[in-house]
Amino acid sequence: MTGPALRDQFKPGDHPHDHFLLTTVVGAAPKPKWHNRARDQFEDPDADFGRSEWKEAKDDAARLVTTDHERVGLDVVTDGEMRRNEMVEYFAERIDGYEFNGLVKVWGHNYFDKPSVRREVEYGGTWLVDEYEFTSTVASRPVKVPITGPYTLAKWCFNEVYEDDAELAAAVAELVNTEIRKLVDAGARYIQIDEAALATTPEDYAIVGDCLETVVEGIPEDVYIGLHVCYGDYSRIYPEILEFPVDEFDLELNNGDYGQLEVFEEPEFTKSLGFGAVDVHTAEVESVEEIKANIERGLEVVPPERLTISPDCGLKLLPREIAFGKMRNMVRATRAIEAELDDGTLEVGDRGVGLGN
Structure with missing residues (x-):
């Protein structure tokens, strides 16, 4: 299963277009406020709030x-990472070899519990399988599993053991591969690898590519692999990233x-494009027409069968009602575009979109 057929496994059987x-x-x-209060209670040694309540x-x-x-109509859902505290900390807590030393100031008044690698990393137990299995029992639609990539897990820590970040990332890549294999065995068919650090150090794209080769080794062909890269200068990693062994690039555009x-005009973008159609940095719900x-801008780069519509990045910093409204209008706009493609009022050429007569 390759190309559009690989992605079409997520198309609902009753899809209207x-x-x-x-x-x-x-x-x-966004985490509900009561979720955060429950966490505070769990972390308070004087509170009567135990592990089962948490x-x-x-x-x-x-x-x-x-x-x-599912209410807004997304084709592929997640649990919103409700069990995760942060994209590096969560995994570092579960990888043998990582240790925590205290908060590090990142910018302004923001702090990050940056871990250290104190000994060779080892796989000590599953990270996300329980999360995936629970979400699958709740969802009636396919579930995507985001997982922080090995390069980011290596770059955003203090490396006290390995010769350099590349060597550490290669070791972590083997662990990520183990976890993805377990997720696939549990039924997962859409895996998103998050490499936020690539945007800040684009000169290391070759290290990321080598790690991804390890990450996807032995993964069945019917598993759809996406790569999310946060905002950065994509001209510094394109077209080299087209060689990465992934099916989709989710880019913060x-x-x-x-x-x-325009970066992706030449040479031709040959992968599927995860396209941010709403802005996660503004607390305003875009109209359906705006979205x-x-x-249509995304259709300038790839044809419909290779375009995935999503927010630009995670929605966690927005108010819940704003996040819900953005997703709702995003799905409505997507279905409207599909209808226009069906009736020919919106025409797509080989590499771009144009309005029909």
Whole structure:
């Protein structure tokens, strides 16, 4: 199974249009306030709030977000990463060899519990399988699993053991591969690898590519692999990234008002494109018409069968009602574009879109 057929496994059987633009989210959703209060209670040694109560709170939050994703009509859903505290910390806590030393100031008044690698990393147990299995029991639609990539897990820590970041990343890549194999065995068919660090150090794209080769080794052909890269100068990694062994690139393009779309004009973008059609940095819900215009920009790069519509990045910093409204209008706009493609009022050429007569 390759190309559009690989992605079409996520098309609903009762989909209303011949054309299909896959809709999903990048990952993290806003956490309900009661979820955060429950966490505070769990971390308070004087509170009567134990591990089972904390698990119940996380389950409830995951169920709520997954249901919201289905209510707005997303084709592929997540649990909004309700069980994760941060994209590096969560995994570092589960990888033998990582240790925590305290908070490190990142910018302004923001702090990050940056881990250290104190000994060779080892796989000590599953990271996401329980999360995936729970979400699958709640969801009636396919579930995507975001997982932080090995390069970011290596770059955003203090490396006290390995010769350099490349050697550490290669070691972590083997662990990520182990986890993805377990997820696939559990039924996962859409895996998104998050390499946020690539945007800040684009000169290391070759290291990321080598790690991805390890990450996908032995993964069945019917598993759809996406790579999310946060905002950066994509001209510094394109077209080299087309050699990466992934099916889809999810790129943060709305953040720059799509000014970097021209980067992908030459040579031709040959992968599927995860296209941010709404802005996660503004607490305003875009209109359906605004989002439709954004989607048409994505169709300038790839045809419909290779375009995935999502927010630009995670929605976790937005108010819940704003995040819900953005997703709802995003799906409505996507279905409207599909209808226009079906009736010919919107025509797509080999590499671009144009308005029909």
